[in-house]
Amino acid sequence: MELFRADLHIHSRFSRATSKKLTLRLLAAWAQAKGLDVIATGDFTHPEWMAEIEEYLEPDGSGLYVLKDQNGLGEQLPFLDGAPLAGNTRFMLCTEISSIYKKAGKVRKNHNLVFMPSIEMAKNFSARLAQVGNLESDGRPILGLDAKNLLEMVLETGPNAFLVPAHIWTPWFSLFGSKSGFDSMEECFGDLSSEIFALETGLSSDPDMNWLWSALDRYTLISNSDAHSGEKLGRESNLFQGEKSYDGIYHALRGEALGHRFLGTVEFFPEEGKYHLDGHRKCGIVMDPAETRAHGGICPVCGKPLTVGVLNRVQELADRELPEQPAGHPGFQSLFPLPELVSEVLGVGPTSKKVKAFHGRLLARLGSEMDILQHVPFEDIAKISRPLAEGVRRMRQGHVLRQSGFDGQYGVISAFSPLEREEMQRGASLIAMPAKKAPLVHPVPQSEPAAPAPAEAEAKPVAAQPEKEKTPCIAAQSKVQEAPRSRYNVAQQSAIDAGPEPVLVIAGPGTGKTHTLMGRLNRLLSDGVKPRQILTLTFTRRAADELQQRLVEMRGENEVLPRADTLHAIAFECWEELNGEAPVILSEENALRVFAEANPDFSGRELRSLWQRLGLARERMELGPELLDASQNYSRVKDSWNLVDYTDLLEFWLQQMESGSWANPYLHVLVDEVQDLSALQLRLVTALAKQEGEGFFAIGDPDQSIYSFRGAQGRVRSQLKELWPSLRVITLEDNYRSAQSILDLAHPALPGSPALHARVPKDGEVRLFSAPTAGREAQWIGERVRELVGSTSHTISDAGEGACMSPGDIAILVRFKALIEPLRRLLDRFGLPCAVPEAEAFWTEPRVDVILATAGRSLGINPAMPGEEREFIDVPDKVLMDGPVALEAYLQDSQPFDRLFWESSAFRKLKKAYDEQGGWLGLVNWVNMQTELDLVRSRAQKIQIMTLHAAKGLEFEAVFLPALEQGILPFAGVGTLTGNANSREMPTDEDEERRLFYVGLTRAKSRLYLSHSASRMVYGHELRLKPTAFLKPLPEHLLKRSHVVSKTVRQTKQLNLLG
Template sequence: MSSLPDWRQVRARAREVRAALGLGPELVIAGQVVAAAVAAAGLTVIPVGSDDPLLRGARAALFPDDRFVVVDDDLPETAQPFAIAHELGHHFLHAEAFRCVSGAVDEGPVTARVPVGAGRVEAYNPRQRRETEANVFAAELLAPGPLLRDRFVAGDRLATLRSLLGGSEAALLHQLAASLLVPPEPVPARARPAGATPPAAELPALDPSQDAVARVPSGPLLVTAGPGTGKTRTLVGRVRYLLESGVAPERILALTFSNKAARELRERITAVAPERAHAIVASTFHAFCLDLLRRHAHRAKLPADLRLIDPVDAALLLERHCAELHLVHYTNLYDPALYFDGLLRAISRAKDELVDAAGYAALAAEMARAATTDAERLAAVKAEEVARVYGCYERLLERYGRLDFGDLLFKSVALLRADAEVRAEVRASYEHVLVDEYQDVNHASSVLLRLFAGDGRGLWVVGDVRQSIYRFRGASPANVQRFGQDFPGARRADLEVNYRSVAPLVELVGAVAARLDPAATTGSPTWLPHRAQAAAPPIHGLIAADGEAEVNALARLVAEYQAVGHAYSDQAILCRTNGQAAAIAAGLEQRGIPVAYLGNLFDRPEVKDLLAIVSLTAEPDGAALVRVATLLDHRIEPDDVRAILAAARAAGLAFPAALVAAAGFSDVSPAGREAAVALGDRLTALAHGRDAWQLLARYLFADGTYVATLLADSSPGAQLALLAVGQLLLLAAELAAQPLPEGAEPKRTFLQYVRELMATQDVRLQLPAHADAFDAVRVMTVHASKGLEFPVVYVPNLATSRFPPGRQHDPAPLPHGLRSDDLPASEQTEEACLFFVAASRARDVLVFSRAERYGQTRRAPSPLWELVEEVLARAGLRTTLVSEAVPADTDKPTRRSREADAPAPRPPDAGAPRPELSLREVERYLECPRRYYYRFVLELPERPEELAYKQLHDCVRATATWLAGQIDGPGGRPGWGDVAAAFDATWRRSGPVGHSHEGLYRAGAEDLLRGLWTRLHEAPTGQPWHERLVVDLPDCRISVRFDRALVESNTIRLARYRTGKPRPEHRREPRLALYREAARQHAPGAEVDVRIHYLADGSEVAATTRSERELLDRLNDAVRRSQAGEFPPQPQDRTLCATCPYAFICPA
């Protein structure tokens, strides 16, 4: 289940060297360690100037034949030991001579990369691999991780450790992170139960079907490898055969789909050919292309310092140049960047299909020519807009000298097509090309392969079209069907034996495969089971009364299997979506089951804690104090937090300086003042002149108890918390190494990046190589389970709209004709492939389950459930009904204890007058009670974008009210010039003047008002009614302001203006029910006509009269709960959490 690289052998070798030097279990000054190791190696260190030709731009260089190391004498004295230790790494790890180049010595977090930024592309060419190994060796040689952990747990912190070690602070901080923020490396793994068959990866010899394809003299060959048939073992066997046949290792290229697969392939090759594996290039397609373009940048007409831009930076780039995009259908005044992620995905998919901006525009034009309905014409116009954005985006990339990830393949194909010399060089470099997971290769990758694999004589690919589950991001299983066309004379072969599953499960997997769309299969599989028939029924089907009962049944089964010998870590629950996985993980935790759930990194409480620390030092509003004050090191009572924020706001003081000034805040308790000053002093000292990585690393390791508290807890939850902290540090270090925009403050830039990342990407927590140390149930999506296997597997939620899930809206669908894949890419086929992957992960036991009701909604069985029942019937089994809905222990803590940041609810005051609130406040409470608390109780500011939209909205509303008053009053209908003048005055007074998107906001506002002006000129008039009224409800009074209110005969016409696009749910919003109730209370007996007017397109719809009492009760209940102090983090729409201005501090 590992997602991170495994460097344990390198670290162990460094500790062996220390032991051989007689350096016991004590920390030793870095210079002394290096001196001893240099002497033991029989080397001499020669200091030289940084411009010495022996260095060739590097910090140090090893000359093994001449037995010396040169080191840059201009380096700081603290940095020289690491540079020399890096060269010692080459000496002790790498038998062949090796010369370092510029950038090779890296004190940074070299052991792992987060999957954002350049970290999404990991290159596994031999040089980079050896340089990384030498860096890992150097860090461990100078500061062994186990010793650092022991000293830290004993109470030593950064200053003490540095005095014991010497060396640079940066290197020590990175090694502390690498040593403390991961679980300790385990003792040898627990024994496997007697009689159990080892996983396929551990089986030694190849079977006849594997051996036949591994030893094929030449290609092109396509190997179809079903689940559990030893695909990777066969590929490694192919490598071993080639090496034994005399093929030079540097002439072998192995390509695969993901960074994880490339790492695992490299590790497996190293295990069978340790002396020669370093020379084999094992890489992803993207990393291979990055290396190709860097080596041939001039010929590809690219900058020499080729730099990648990730999707987050790409979205920020578009946002900075929003005015140049001239958006119409993809504009949103509330959030101008709302559609950028969807637009960039469409552009990326176009590049996967080798379609440039002009080609995209041509496809959109063809859509327009063929359109016969309004919907088709609108789709064509939107596609044309995407094409314009594509062209503008490409010009921006060229202007700033950047490439995105799609460009890596796109421009590599262009280079190889255009430059015969480069193409010939690549073909000559690699005699044999091996490709793993061929069904996941996209169109651009397949074209690239044809360009440098030539006639395919050295081409050997392996895959299984039934496991094609990445079509949504460009994978083209048609490559499997077209293999014979792409490479004439190609042969196919099958791996025949399933080593993973017991015989009944192999039969089930075969039945699922046979039911897949015939166009997506390669015939009915007949895998031979290697394992014997199971003693007990290995397949179960559960039907629960509701979702809670389903989770309860899963928890009981997990406990039962654990009691009979299947450890928690032997069991996995595979869900269709991340949301389902999060809900099940939480439910299991509440029932006492230890869970390892690799959720979104930014949903983790410890990550929010640390983001709040950065925010409190970098963002002057101090909102983050609400969360920081709940941490054990900085405990400040909620009443004091509110008083500090109010006093700072009144005095105009910025944070963190306001914390120090709290010494003089009279409304704060003595204990609160003392804690605030201590926190302010600490953060000021930590943050001054430092970026986010430096701040966080020192916060965690220089003093305080945050890390120590987690280290003292051996539970899986605490171990996952440490991993989350470590990966946030990796992200901070990655971004700290990037150049800052001119004039940018590094910590604020980091927070801006994280906010954009939260809004557009799903960054998953990653596990270390020794993840099996967690004895906890694995909960993950089916996509994440690809390539894994578990003794016991559960596949829940097999109900309609759950598995398969409901259709997701695509804001920028691809134009017709863009996909080269001519196979039917139906959603049903992909869902069946996902079901196939899920079912085939099980070794011993497979449990399917569904509920008849989720929440308040009844759900019919999934179409896939029919197959479950068919398989059970064939085995003489039936589904089991689980009728009881047992409640979870929702009070059971699932993480370390923390105080609430909001006061506890209070009983109502029977003698108090009914409260009166504005409708705007009540609507905010309905949207999310906790957000209401932050905004209206604590009066925390909103983010600039929200404030700007509110200002725009208020300017439009004020001008619209003025316009309606003019038309409905004695002055008559004003001309557009009068309206424009009134709007201009309002904008100058109250608009977002000076905002980066002011031009966009103003143009949008003027368009809305012009449409309203035109419409009101044509609309009938009446007598003006009330502009504002107060409505009496049972427990409160709510003031409501109408956008327009007229009396016409005995009818009151009330208008609600909206700036967005029409949606069905708009007709049922509580505001409209309150409009109607206001008319009833203040004009009894009158007819009431409530309508929504959409300013963007001039349309209008009547409000529904259904469920009005229920809607009014919701408003009344919201006020009652807010007055009682109930502010739970329960948003109506959880998709908005990522863009909430209070995301860093909210416990949701």
């Protein structure tokens, strides 16, 4: 029976990041040079590639395909210098599908290979798949399709069509990946799991690693190149015995002995794979699994979760101490590509002309690359090159030097040490290594500290290990280890260790504020402070949730953790505890409505101005006599209806603390974003601390204080110093976000701000564009964005090379929401995906949700997940079926409803949607559909268009700041811009506006785009404004300017860009 090699996972030039030279003839030529008999077509779902498959291939009668014209294939590979190619490459119809979807409460991203026995079946499958998503934009289409549903579609297409999960351990896009994978086959494919019979192990694992987990024993483990160019073909492949045919391969993979057998794989050394170990490539950190566990999975440099590699994930799921090869399963052989070995021998790069020429001579004299690596006798190779023969011998015996790959960076496998390579260049002979095979799975040391990865790609010498008694897998050893202290810079460590005196940490943008805060929490817990004695206060509920999640990641899910919450949440609990019932809290909208009813003498802009001034006065604890009557009227109405607003909660809690009615259980109070606190909130957090401030730790940046309209003061340093003279102030000045050029640009924009120093070396670029109109400005932004995501502009003379960013790396930040819509329309016209802030959906209002749940239950639509308890309203079916208006009349003020709810915008929208959708059935189904669409939209990476205030705390690779005009930034107010200025409007706080500009500048990591225009339409008025004065202090040498001027050509006014 004949033996043949097959590489069953490759790509065409229509997939992203692939060689644009890839054609079927080139792939066939490379396959013959490599020694492959069967290769996948790849990407058959792409219409253009399928058209080429039909044009250049023909069936060979076995379910496989061959070239219609085999002549002249050697010309595809010039380095062969006319040497003939042997063999007849067969193609197997295959494509890879990327699925991104949510399952079991988690977003899943996995890749699957789909095989079809005929072009007709492949086209039928693609036609169905096209109903799910776009197949034309990428050879490997990205679909929001559950992998189980994909498998179902494959099986329904026809007999012997099958699916193989691809590179099953890759962190981000695989069946078992650490980032988005499952813990079992059944979790992913459910009752169709039995239809999976083969798994692709991927470049970063080999069968030995997979044999640590008994759950995989029943599957055939295959390996393929996942080649994106002809040169990469065959770097992993499969060996079969039997007739070359589609059915033969299918039955061999199923283990059905019908004259065909699967004989094993040729593998990468797994350490060479891009995701073998854990780490952060950008931070230069690489760790073995034990070190990762010791650090709680957090990068010691940036404080973000590490990219957990394949070895770690395998060990996490493993149930064996040592690999056990299942009975009847074939073995494998680890090799690395011949050009890499030739490169070592010649001392030049593997893609150099010298290596290519030598490679061509080897193929001409000794046969295919796989034959040379696996079978050609050493003495035959030695006739051409003795060092090469020694390198092949070492590789076949597993005696190689290994530097493991991590976080997308390939590892390096070497046959020779650096010293040996130097000696080879001098002509010295080599000493042969002992002919003992090193173990293929190496236990990793647990005692060495994490170290940055070498800056150079050269492998770190690792002595080959003689065969010895095997050490049990790390996964089988105890996971309870004392976590070493993470890495912090000097200032961060000083902040973490400071005390017992009160501590204020001034943390500028990108200086590791949250990382330092987490370090302080970890230090307190490690020092034995009880979790219930520690309180961390955050500015928003979202920040509290993120902090809580970081605590879980740092300390473990089973640990008792300190509380992280907002002031309002704790004040709510205090009210409930002391009053015996929870308060009814007014939303911002309803609070204004109650205030208006309480003060009927005011209306319109005057009412809103009075409301804003009262809110500020209460937060600043400066309630003057001019506001006293309005405040008392408001309080009386609230009291009569038993209602409270958010400020009431804080005022009540402060009263209870100062009177001693509320017992403070906290010894350590940590405050995040301290600069955003109002006087009332600052009074609360200092009241929580001990008398001399012992145990108080606050962190923030007064230079980013941008919420004075909510009462924030920003002068927190002087206020705390006045309260506690012993206050220790520590400033963080090392920035881990932005390029130094961006930091140098931002520094003079805010006089008095500390000079920040970039700790992550990167190139930065700042552009400033002047446009005659807002439309031209928007077009410039669109073309720059298109460059960043990989397109090339041919219409603007200052177009640079694209940075190939993802849309999610880019943000456009504006001063107020009215500036968003024109930019959104422009990006839509450019075909660029973007996201803008949307009003909260009316069905998320809790009482609307209860109404919809009740309507759904009456229709037989279960609105609850299994095990979830839902609240319903007690209402007769007839009333319910008459719609929202009937509900309002029937329920009136019965809890949880009240008059304010029936007058709210959420209920008005509910009534409107009920009418538009034709009743409850249409409405409930529509809301469910909108919810699903929201999930789909939330998964998509899009360019973010948002206000500067909303961007605080965020970071993006590229940031655009448009509309930098005097009156817009600094904002002069709606009245001033529209010519309807009101003396009661709050005056512009220019210092805060300057801080807001500083916040915008410092969101950018590497690209910053500033722009302004001579005219624009805002609030229905055409404005002609000068560039903002905030641009004047920016250093000219850091700006790359461009602008539009007009000129007349043949009496036609045209616009040309100069820059």
